[in-house]
Amino acid sequence: MLSDSYLLRRQIKQKRALATVANIAEAAVTVLTRDGAGRFTTNRVAEEADVNIASLYRYFPNKEALLLHLIHLSWEEERAHLSPILIDKSLGDAEMFRIFIREYFLIEAQEAELKRAIRAAAVDMWNTVEYREAIARGSNLFRKLIARVLRDRPIGMNLDVNFGVLLTIGAAEKSAEIFNSKADIIRSADLVSEILIARWKIC
Amino acid sequence: MLSDSYLLRRQIKQKRALATVANIAEAAVTVLTRDGAGRFTTNRVAEEADVNIASLYRYFPNKEALLLHLIHLSWEEERAHLSPILIDKSLGDAEMFRIFIREYFLIEAQEAELKRAIRAAAVDMWNTVEYREAIARGSNLFRKLIARVLRDRPIGMNLDVNFGVLLTIGAAEKSAEIFNSKADIIRSADLVSEILIARWKIC
Amino acid sequence: MLSDSYLLRRQIKQKRALATVANIAEAAVTVLTRDGAGRFTTNRVAEEADVNIASLYRYFPNKEALLLHLIHLSWEEERAHLSPILIDKSLGDAEMFRIFIREYFLIEAQEAELKRAIRAAAVDMWNTVEYREAIARGSNLFRKLIARVLRDRPIGMNLDVNFGVLLTIGAAEKSAEIFNSKADIIRSADLVSEILIARWKIC
Amino acid sequence: MLSDSYLLRRQIKQKRALATVANIAEAAVTVLTRDGAGRFTTNRVAEEADVNIASLYRYFPNKEALLLHLIHLSWEEERAHLSPILIDKSLGDAEMFRIFIREYFLIEAQEAELKRAIRAAAVDMWNTVEYREAIARGSNLFRKLIARVLRDRPIGMNLDVNFGVLLTIGAAEKSAEIFNSKADIIRSADLVSEILIARWKIC
DNA sequence: CATGAATGAGAATTCATTCAT
DNA sequence: CATGAATGAATTCTCATTCAT
Numbered sequence: 050m051l052s053d054s055y056l057l058r059r060q061i062k063q064k065r066a067l068a069t070v071a072n073i074a075e076a077a078v079t080v081l082t083r084d085g086a087g088r089f090t091t092n093r094v095a096e097e098a099d100v101n102i103a104s105l106y107r108y109f110p111n112k113e114a115l116l117l118h119l120i121h122l123s124w125e126e127e128r129a130h131l132s133p134i135l136i137d138k139s140l141g142d143a144e145m146f147r148i149f150i151r152e153y154f155l156i157e158a159q160e161a162e163l164k165r166a167i168r169a170a171a172v173d174m175w176n177t178v179e180y181r182e183a184i185a186r187g188s189n190l191f192r193k194l195i196a197r198v199l200r201d202r203p204i205g206m207n208l209d210v211n212f213g214v215l216l217t218i219g220a221a222e223k224s225a226e227i228f229n230s231k232a233d234i235i236r237s238a239d240l241v242s243e244i245l246i247a248r249w250k251i252c
Numbered sequence: 253m254l255s256d257s258y259l260l261r262r263q264i265k266q267k268r269a270l271a272t273v274a275n276i277a278e279a280a281v282t283v284l285t286r287d288g289a290g291r292f293t294t295n296r297v298a299e300e301a302d303v304n305i306a307s308l309y310r311y312f313p314n315k316e317a318l319l320l321h322l323i324h325l326s327w328e329e330e331r332a333h334l335s336p337i338l339i340d341k342s343l344g345d346a347e348m349f350r351i352f353i354r355e356y357f358l359i360e361a362q363e364a365e366l367k368r369a370i371r372a373a374a375v376d377m378w379n380t381v382e383y384r385e386a387i388a389r390g391s392n393l394f395r396k397l398i399a400r401v402l403r404d405r406p407i408g409m410n411l412d413v414n415f416g417v418l419l420t421i422g423a424a425e426k427s428a429e430i431f432n433s434k435a436d437i438i439r440s441a442d443l444v445s446e447i448l449i450a451r452w453k454i455c
Numbered sequence: 456m457l458s459d460s461y462l463l464r465r466q467i468k469q470k471r472a473l474a475t476v477a478n479i480a481e482a483a484v485t486v487l488t489r490d491g492a493g494r495f496t497t498n499r500v501a502e503e504a505d506v507n508i509a510s511l512y513r514y515f516p517n518k519e520a521l522l523l524h525l526i527h528l529s530w531e532e533e534r535a536h537l538s539p540i541l542i543d544k545s546l547g548d549a550e551m552f553r554i555f556i557r558e559y560f561l562i563e564a565q566e567a568e569l570k571r572a573i574r575a576a577a578v579d580m581w582n583t584v585e586y587r588e589a590i591a592r593g594s595n596l597f598r599k600l601i602a603r604v605l606r607d608r609p610i611g612m613n614l615d616v617n618f619g620v621l622l623t624i625g626a627a628e629k630s631a632e633i634f635n636s637k638a639d640i641i642r643s644a645d646l647v648s649e650i651l652i653a654r655w656k657i658c
Numbered sequence: 659m660l661s662d663s664y665l666l667r668r669q670i671k672q673k674r675a676l677a678t679v680a681n682i683a684e685a686a687v688t689v690l691t692r693d694g695a696g697r698f699t700t701n702r703v704a705e706e707a708d709v710n711i712a713s714l715y716r717y718f719p720n721k722e723a724l725l726l727h728l729i730h731l732s733w734e735e736e737r738a739h740l741s742p743i744l745i746d747k748s749l750g751d752a753e754m755f756r757i758f759i760r761e762y763f764l765i766e767a768q769e770a771e772l773k774r775a776i777r778a779a780a781v782d783m784w785n786t787v788e789y790r791e792a793i794a795r796g797s798n799l800f801r802k803l804i805a806r807v808l809r810d811r812p813i814g815m816n817l818d819v820n821f822g823v824l825l826t827i828g829a830a831e832k833s834a835e836i837f838n839s840k841a842d843i844i845r846s847a848d849l850v851s852e853i854l855i856a857r858w859k860i861c
Numbered sequence: 862c863a864t865g866a867a868t869g870a871g872a873a874t875t876c877a878t879t880c881a882t
Numbered sequence: 883c884a885t886g887a888a889t890g891a892a893t894t895c896t897c898a899t900t901c902a903t
Contacts, residue, residue, distance in 0.1 A: 087376040090876060101885050103879080112877065169375040173290035175368075212443050215430055219422025227418055240415050244447060269866065293893060304868040309895060471882095472887065493782035496872060507889040512874065571784075578778040579696040618849050621836055625828025633824055646821050650853055699897060710864045712900080721898065 070108050070118075073098045077119055082162055086169035091115070113179075116171050120183040123160060123167070130156055131190050135197060142198040143251045147242040149194050154221045154238035161225035188214055198251050213245050273311050276301045280322055285365050289372035294318070316382075319374050323386040326363055326370070333359055334393050338400060345401040346454045350445040352397050357424045357441035364428035391417055401454050416448050476514050479504045483525055488568050492575035497521070519585075522577050526589040529566055529573070536562055537596050541603060548604040549657045553648040555600050560627045560644035567631035594620055604657050619651050679717050679727075682707045686728055691771055695778035700724070722788075725780050729792040732769060732776070739765055740799050744806060751807040752860050756851040758803050763830045763847035770834035797823055807860050822854050 076098030081089050091112050095102040109115040134140070134149045157164075174180040195210055202208065224237040245251070279301030284292050294315050298305040312318040337343070337352045360367075377383040398413055405411065427440040448454070482504030487495050497518050501508040515521040540546070540555045563570075580586040601616055608614065630643040651657070685707030690698050700721050704711040718724040743749070743758045766773075783789040804819055811817060833846040854860070 085376065085378070091878080092876070102877090103886085104884060106878065107883080165378075169372055172372040172375075173288060175288065175372075209443060211430075212440055215426040215440065216419065216423050216444070219424075219426035220419050221422075223418040223422035223425075227414075237415055237418070240412060241419070244451075248447075272866080294895080295893070305894090306868055306896075307866080310867075315894070475887080491782060491784060497874080498872070508873090509875075509889055510887080513888075518873070575778055575781040575784075578781075579694065581694070581774075615849060617836075618846055621832040621846070622825065622829050622850070625830075625832035626825050627828075628832075629824035629828035633820075643821055643824065646818060647825070650857075654853075700899080701897070711898090712865085713863060715899065716862080 066108065069100060069104065073100060073105055073108060073115070074118055074122060076100075077115055078163060081119070081166040081170060086166045089166070089170045113171075113174055113177075116167060116174065117179055117183055119163075119167055120171075120180075123164065124183070124186050126160075127156055127187070128190060135190070135193060141252070143246050146194065146198050146246060146251055147239065149191075150217065150242045151235055151238040153191065153217075154224055154234050154241075155231070157221040158225040158228070158231075158234045161222075165226075188218060191217065199249060202249075208249060213249070217241055217245070269311070272301075272303060272307060276303060276308055276311065276318070277321060277325060280318055281366060284322070284369040284373065289369045292369070292373045316374070316377055316380075319370060319377070320382055320386055322366075322370055323374075323383075326366065327386070327389050329363075330359055330390065331393060338393070338396060344455070346449050349397065349401050349449060349454055350442065352394075353420065353445045354438055354441040356394065356420075357427055357437050357444075358434070360424040361428040361431070361434075361437045364425070368429075391421060394420065402452060405452075411452060416452070420444055420448070472514070475504075475506060475510060479506060479511055479514065479521070480524060480528060483521055484569060487525070487572040487576060492572045495572070495576045519577070519580055519583075522573060522580070523585055523589055525569075525573055526577075526586075529569065530589070530592050532566075533562055533593070534596060541596070541599060547658070549652050552600065552604050552652060552657055553645065555597075556623065556648045557641055557644040559597065559623075560630055560640050560647075561637070563627040564631040564634070564637075564640045567628070571632075594624060597623065605655060608655075614655060619655070623647055623651070675717065678709060678713065682709060682714055682717060682724070683727055683731060685709075686724055687772060690728070690775040690779060695775045695781075698775070698779045722780075722783055722786075725776060725783065726788055726792055728772075728776055729780075729789075732773065733792070733795050735769075736762075736765055736796070737799060744799070744802060750861070752855050755803065755807050755855060755860055756848065758800075759826065759851045760844055760847040762800065762826075763833055763843050763850075764840070766830040767834040767837070767840075767843045770831075774835075797827060800826065808858060817858060822858070826850055826854070 073094060077089070077094045080094050080097050084093070091105055092102055094115070095105045098105070105115075109118065130152055131149060134145060134152060137145065140148065171180060191214055192210075195213065199208060199210075220237060220241050224234050228234050228237065276297065280292070280297045283297050283300050287296065294308055295305055297318070298308045301308070308318070312321065333355055334352060337348060337355060340348065343351065374383055394417060395413075398416065402411060402413075423440060423444050427437050431437050431440065479500065483495070483500045486500050486503050490499070497511055498508055500521070501511045504511070511521070515524065536558055537555060540551060540558060543551065546554065577586055597620060598616075601619065605614060605616075626643060626647050630640050634640050634643065682703065686698070686703045689703050689706050693702070700714055701711055703724070704714045707714070714724075718727065739761055740758060743754060743761060746754065749757065780789060800823055801819075804822065808817060808819075829846060829850050833843050837843050837846065
């Protein structure tokens, strides 16, 4: 019994802890987008989250861990949007390709400011494995898409997959940077799909 | 329309001063690329340049001015490499296009680290006119190239010039980020040329 | 209507913090009177208080806030000395007037050096509302005294109250500046009382 | 001959030097009153005077010397205004007294801002002999006036001369600080004269 | 001698992080 | 464990003053 209630308390505590972590993360995003990477300080985040600074450090061993967590969340959100498209059996390859890329461009645009701020705040992490990995994951889903739509091409065909990936990611980022209207973003996305669909003869 | 506060502080009147400014700029580049944007501090730059910090502030009214100066230098170098191509009368359009884009990708790759560091260090300038202008200049030459090779297309043709620009710049940046070998960079560049040459029917 | 930026930074919640604030204030007074306004730097104050400079900034958002705090303390002390006189029912008007002014001159003399140093250190605040208000409070008690002893004069009588105030304050400041002995100060004070008592026919 | 022309050159040079000194002093006053004591730096003064900073240091060994010079000038101007009154044989004692004090209050008011700025800038000189002497001179003329109008009082009469001096100077300073209109200043001055004339039975 | 160049020393302020209760 | 208190180490920038030409 004792241990039971202890367990319960533990769970409650864990729930609380989870809420605190979410709270801090949210505050971090707020600070990052509202005040900019230059004003992104742990103290400010703690204050915004209405949490003691020492508590922040209980959950995140250091500033970098917090940033990595944000990157993780952003990636999770991306995945939540894009994954469903990949398993939608009602879509033909070309259609899936187009829809996926559109969605990808739109998410990228929507999160552009946050991502830029994160990148800026993560200045000192550029060369850490963790950061590189966290960032790299961004393209994984996209590679999955490509694997899906090119599934039955004979191996050895020169398909320039890497090039396709970088072209798309680059265009998505730049579009997000340059364009403001949704229409423009979609247009960019469609042009990229068109190019790659033609190039890879996706039907 | 640069505001005073971002210019060099004074007309340089002596060779000695010119050397000092160059020295500081060089040190800034060193610090930026060697130590990263996070360690890019005016004191460190001054120390690296082996000049007193006050001397740095004699020529640059603040840290941002120094960064802007670096952007300016980097752009000058880019121009020095690319301009000649645009006026080379011996080249056909498609050829010029291909060569220009190759060169552009290569420079971008070469300066990638510095540029990324500058961008990271310029976090707080993102919204200043000066920064935006300094950055925007990067695409100007490229637009000139496009104007040159599309010179006799009927106006009104839907040529997606903006899209072409962002596609190229995005791909160049990403290539620089991802690839390490010159061969890979060139391959990316050529693929982009190929796509745009086909798309715009450049001969 | 104090602007946020000149207040204590936070509500003090622990005795320890209260002690720290008092400690810093005391150190500030020491530095100001011992080393002079020119050497009154936040770093020096922190060192004198034997606290980290960051602690100082934890409680005072900036140097001005610290100065304003000192002015506030000095004013509180003045009030602690002078208020009781104003409510002493055993005193006749003329007597109260004389005693009050004596006390005022003496306090002024005692705090002269500090006040002068504060004023000198507050050079850049001269035009801020906060500073003007903080300083103005000094004459309030004195005006209260005058209101008290002139209470039943017919309105409209030309009593030159403002002139009386400036005369007294001016004389008090100058006496503090010039004289060293308590006797001299008291003599000045009494001469001023005499003049005003005669002028205003205070009994 | 040679020595002659050398002398001439010397004189010319001395004239030039005098002009430079005047120029610097003027610039110093400008900076002090326009930018405030906090922004009163030798470099800024040199720039305002359009003189090289090293030249400033040729004529003034340090910042303090410059300030002392300003104090000197201010005192000279005061003397230029007040001296004539003291030797005007057409004035009766009381009349002279009144006129002198009016003029004194007015000058004080006119120069109040500059004097305050000088005092603030001279923060670190408070305890130097030079500063005390320079300041003290301010009351000398006033003492001369008193000596003049009290000339035939039997020695030993308790005339509270020192008190009269500090009362007047204090009132003049405070009036300058508080009042804006000339009328108010004059009214203050006249009230002070009235008090002292009555007290000292000046006719 | 006048000038441009240079600098040592220090000023205000911030920030990631730790500790004591 | 959550919180308030505390801090070491920087960071940007300034200023009085001195040199070298």
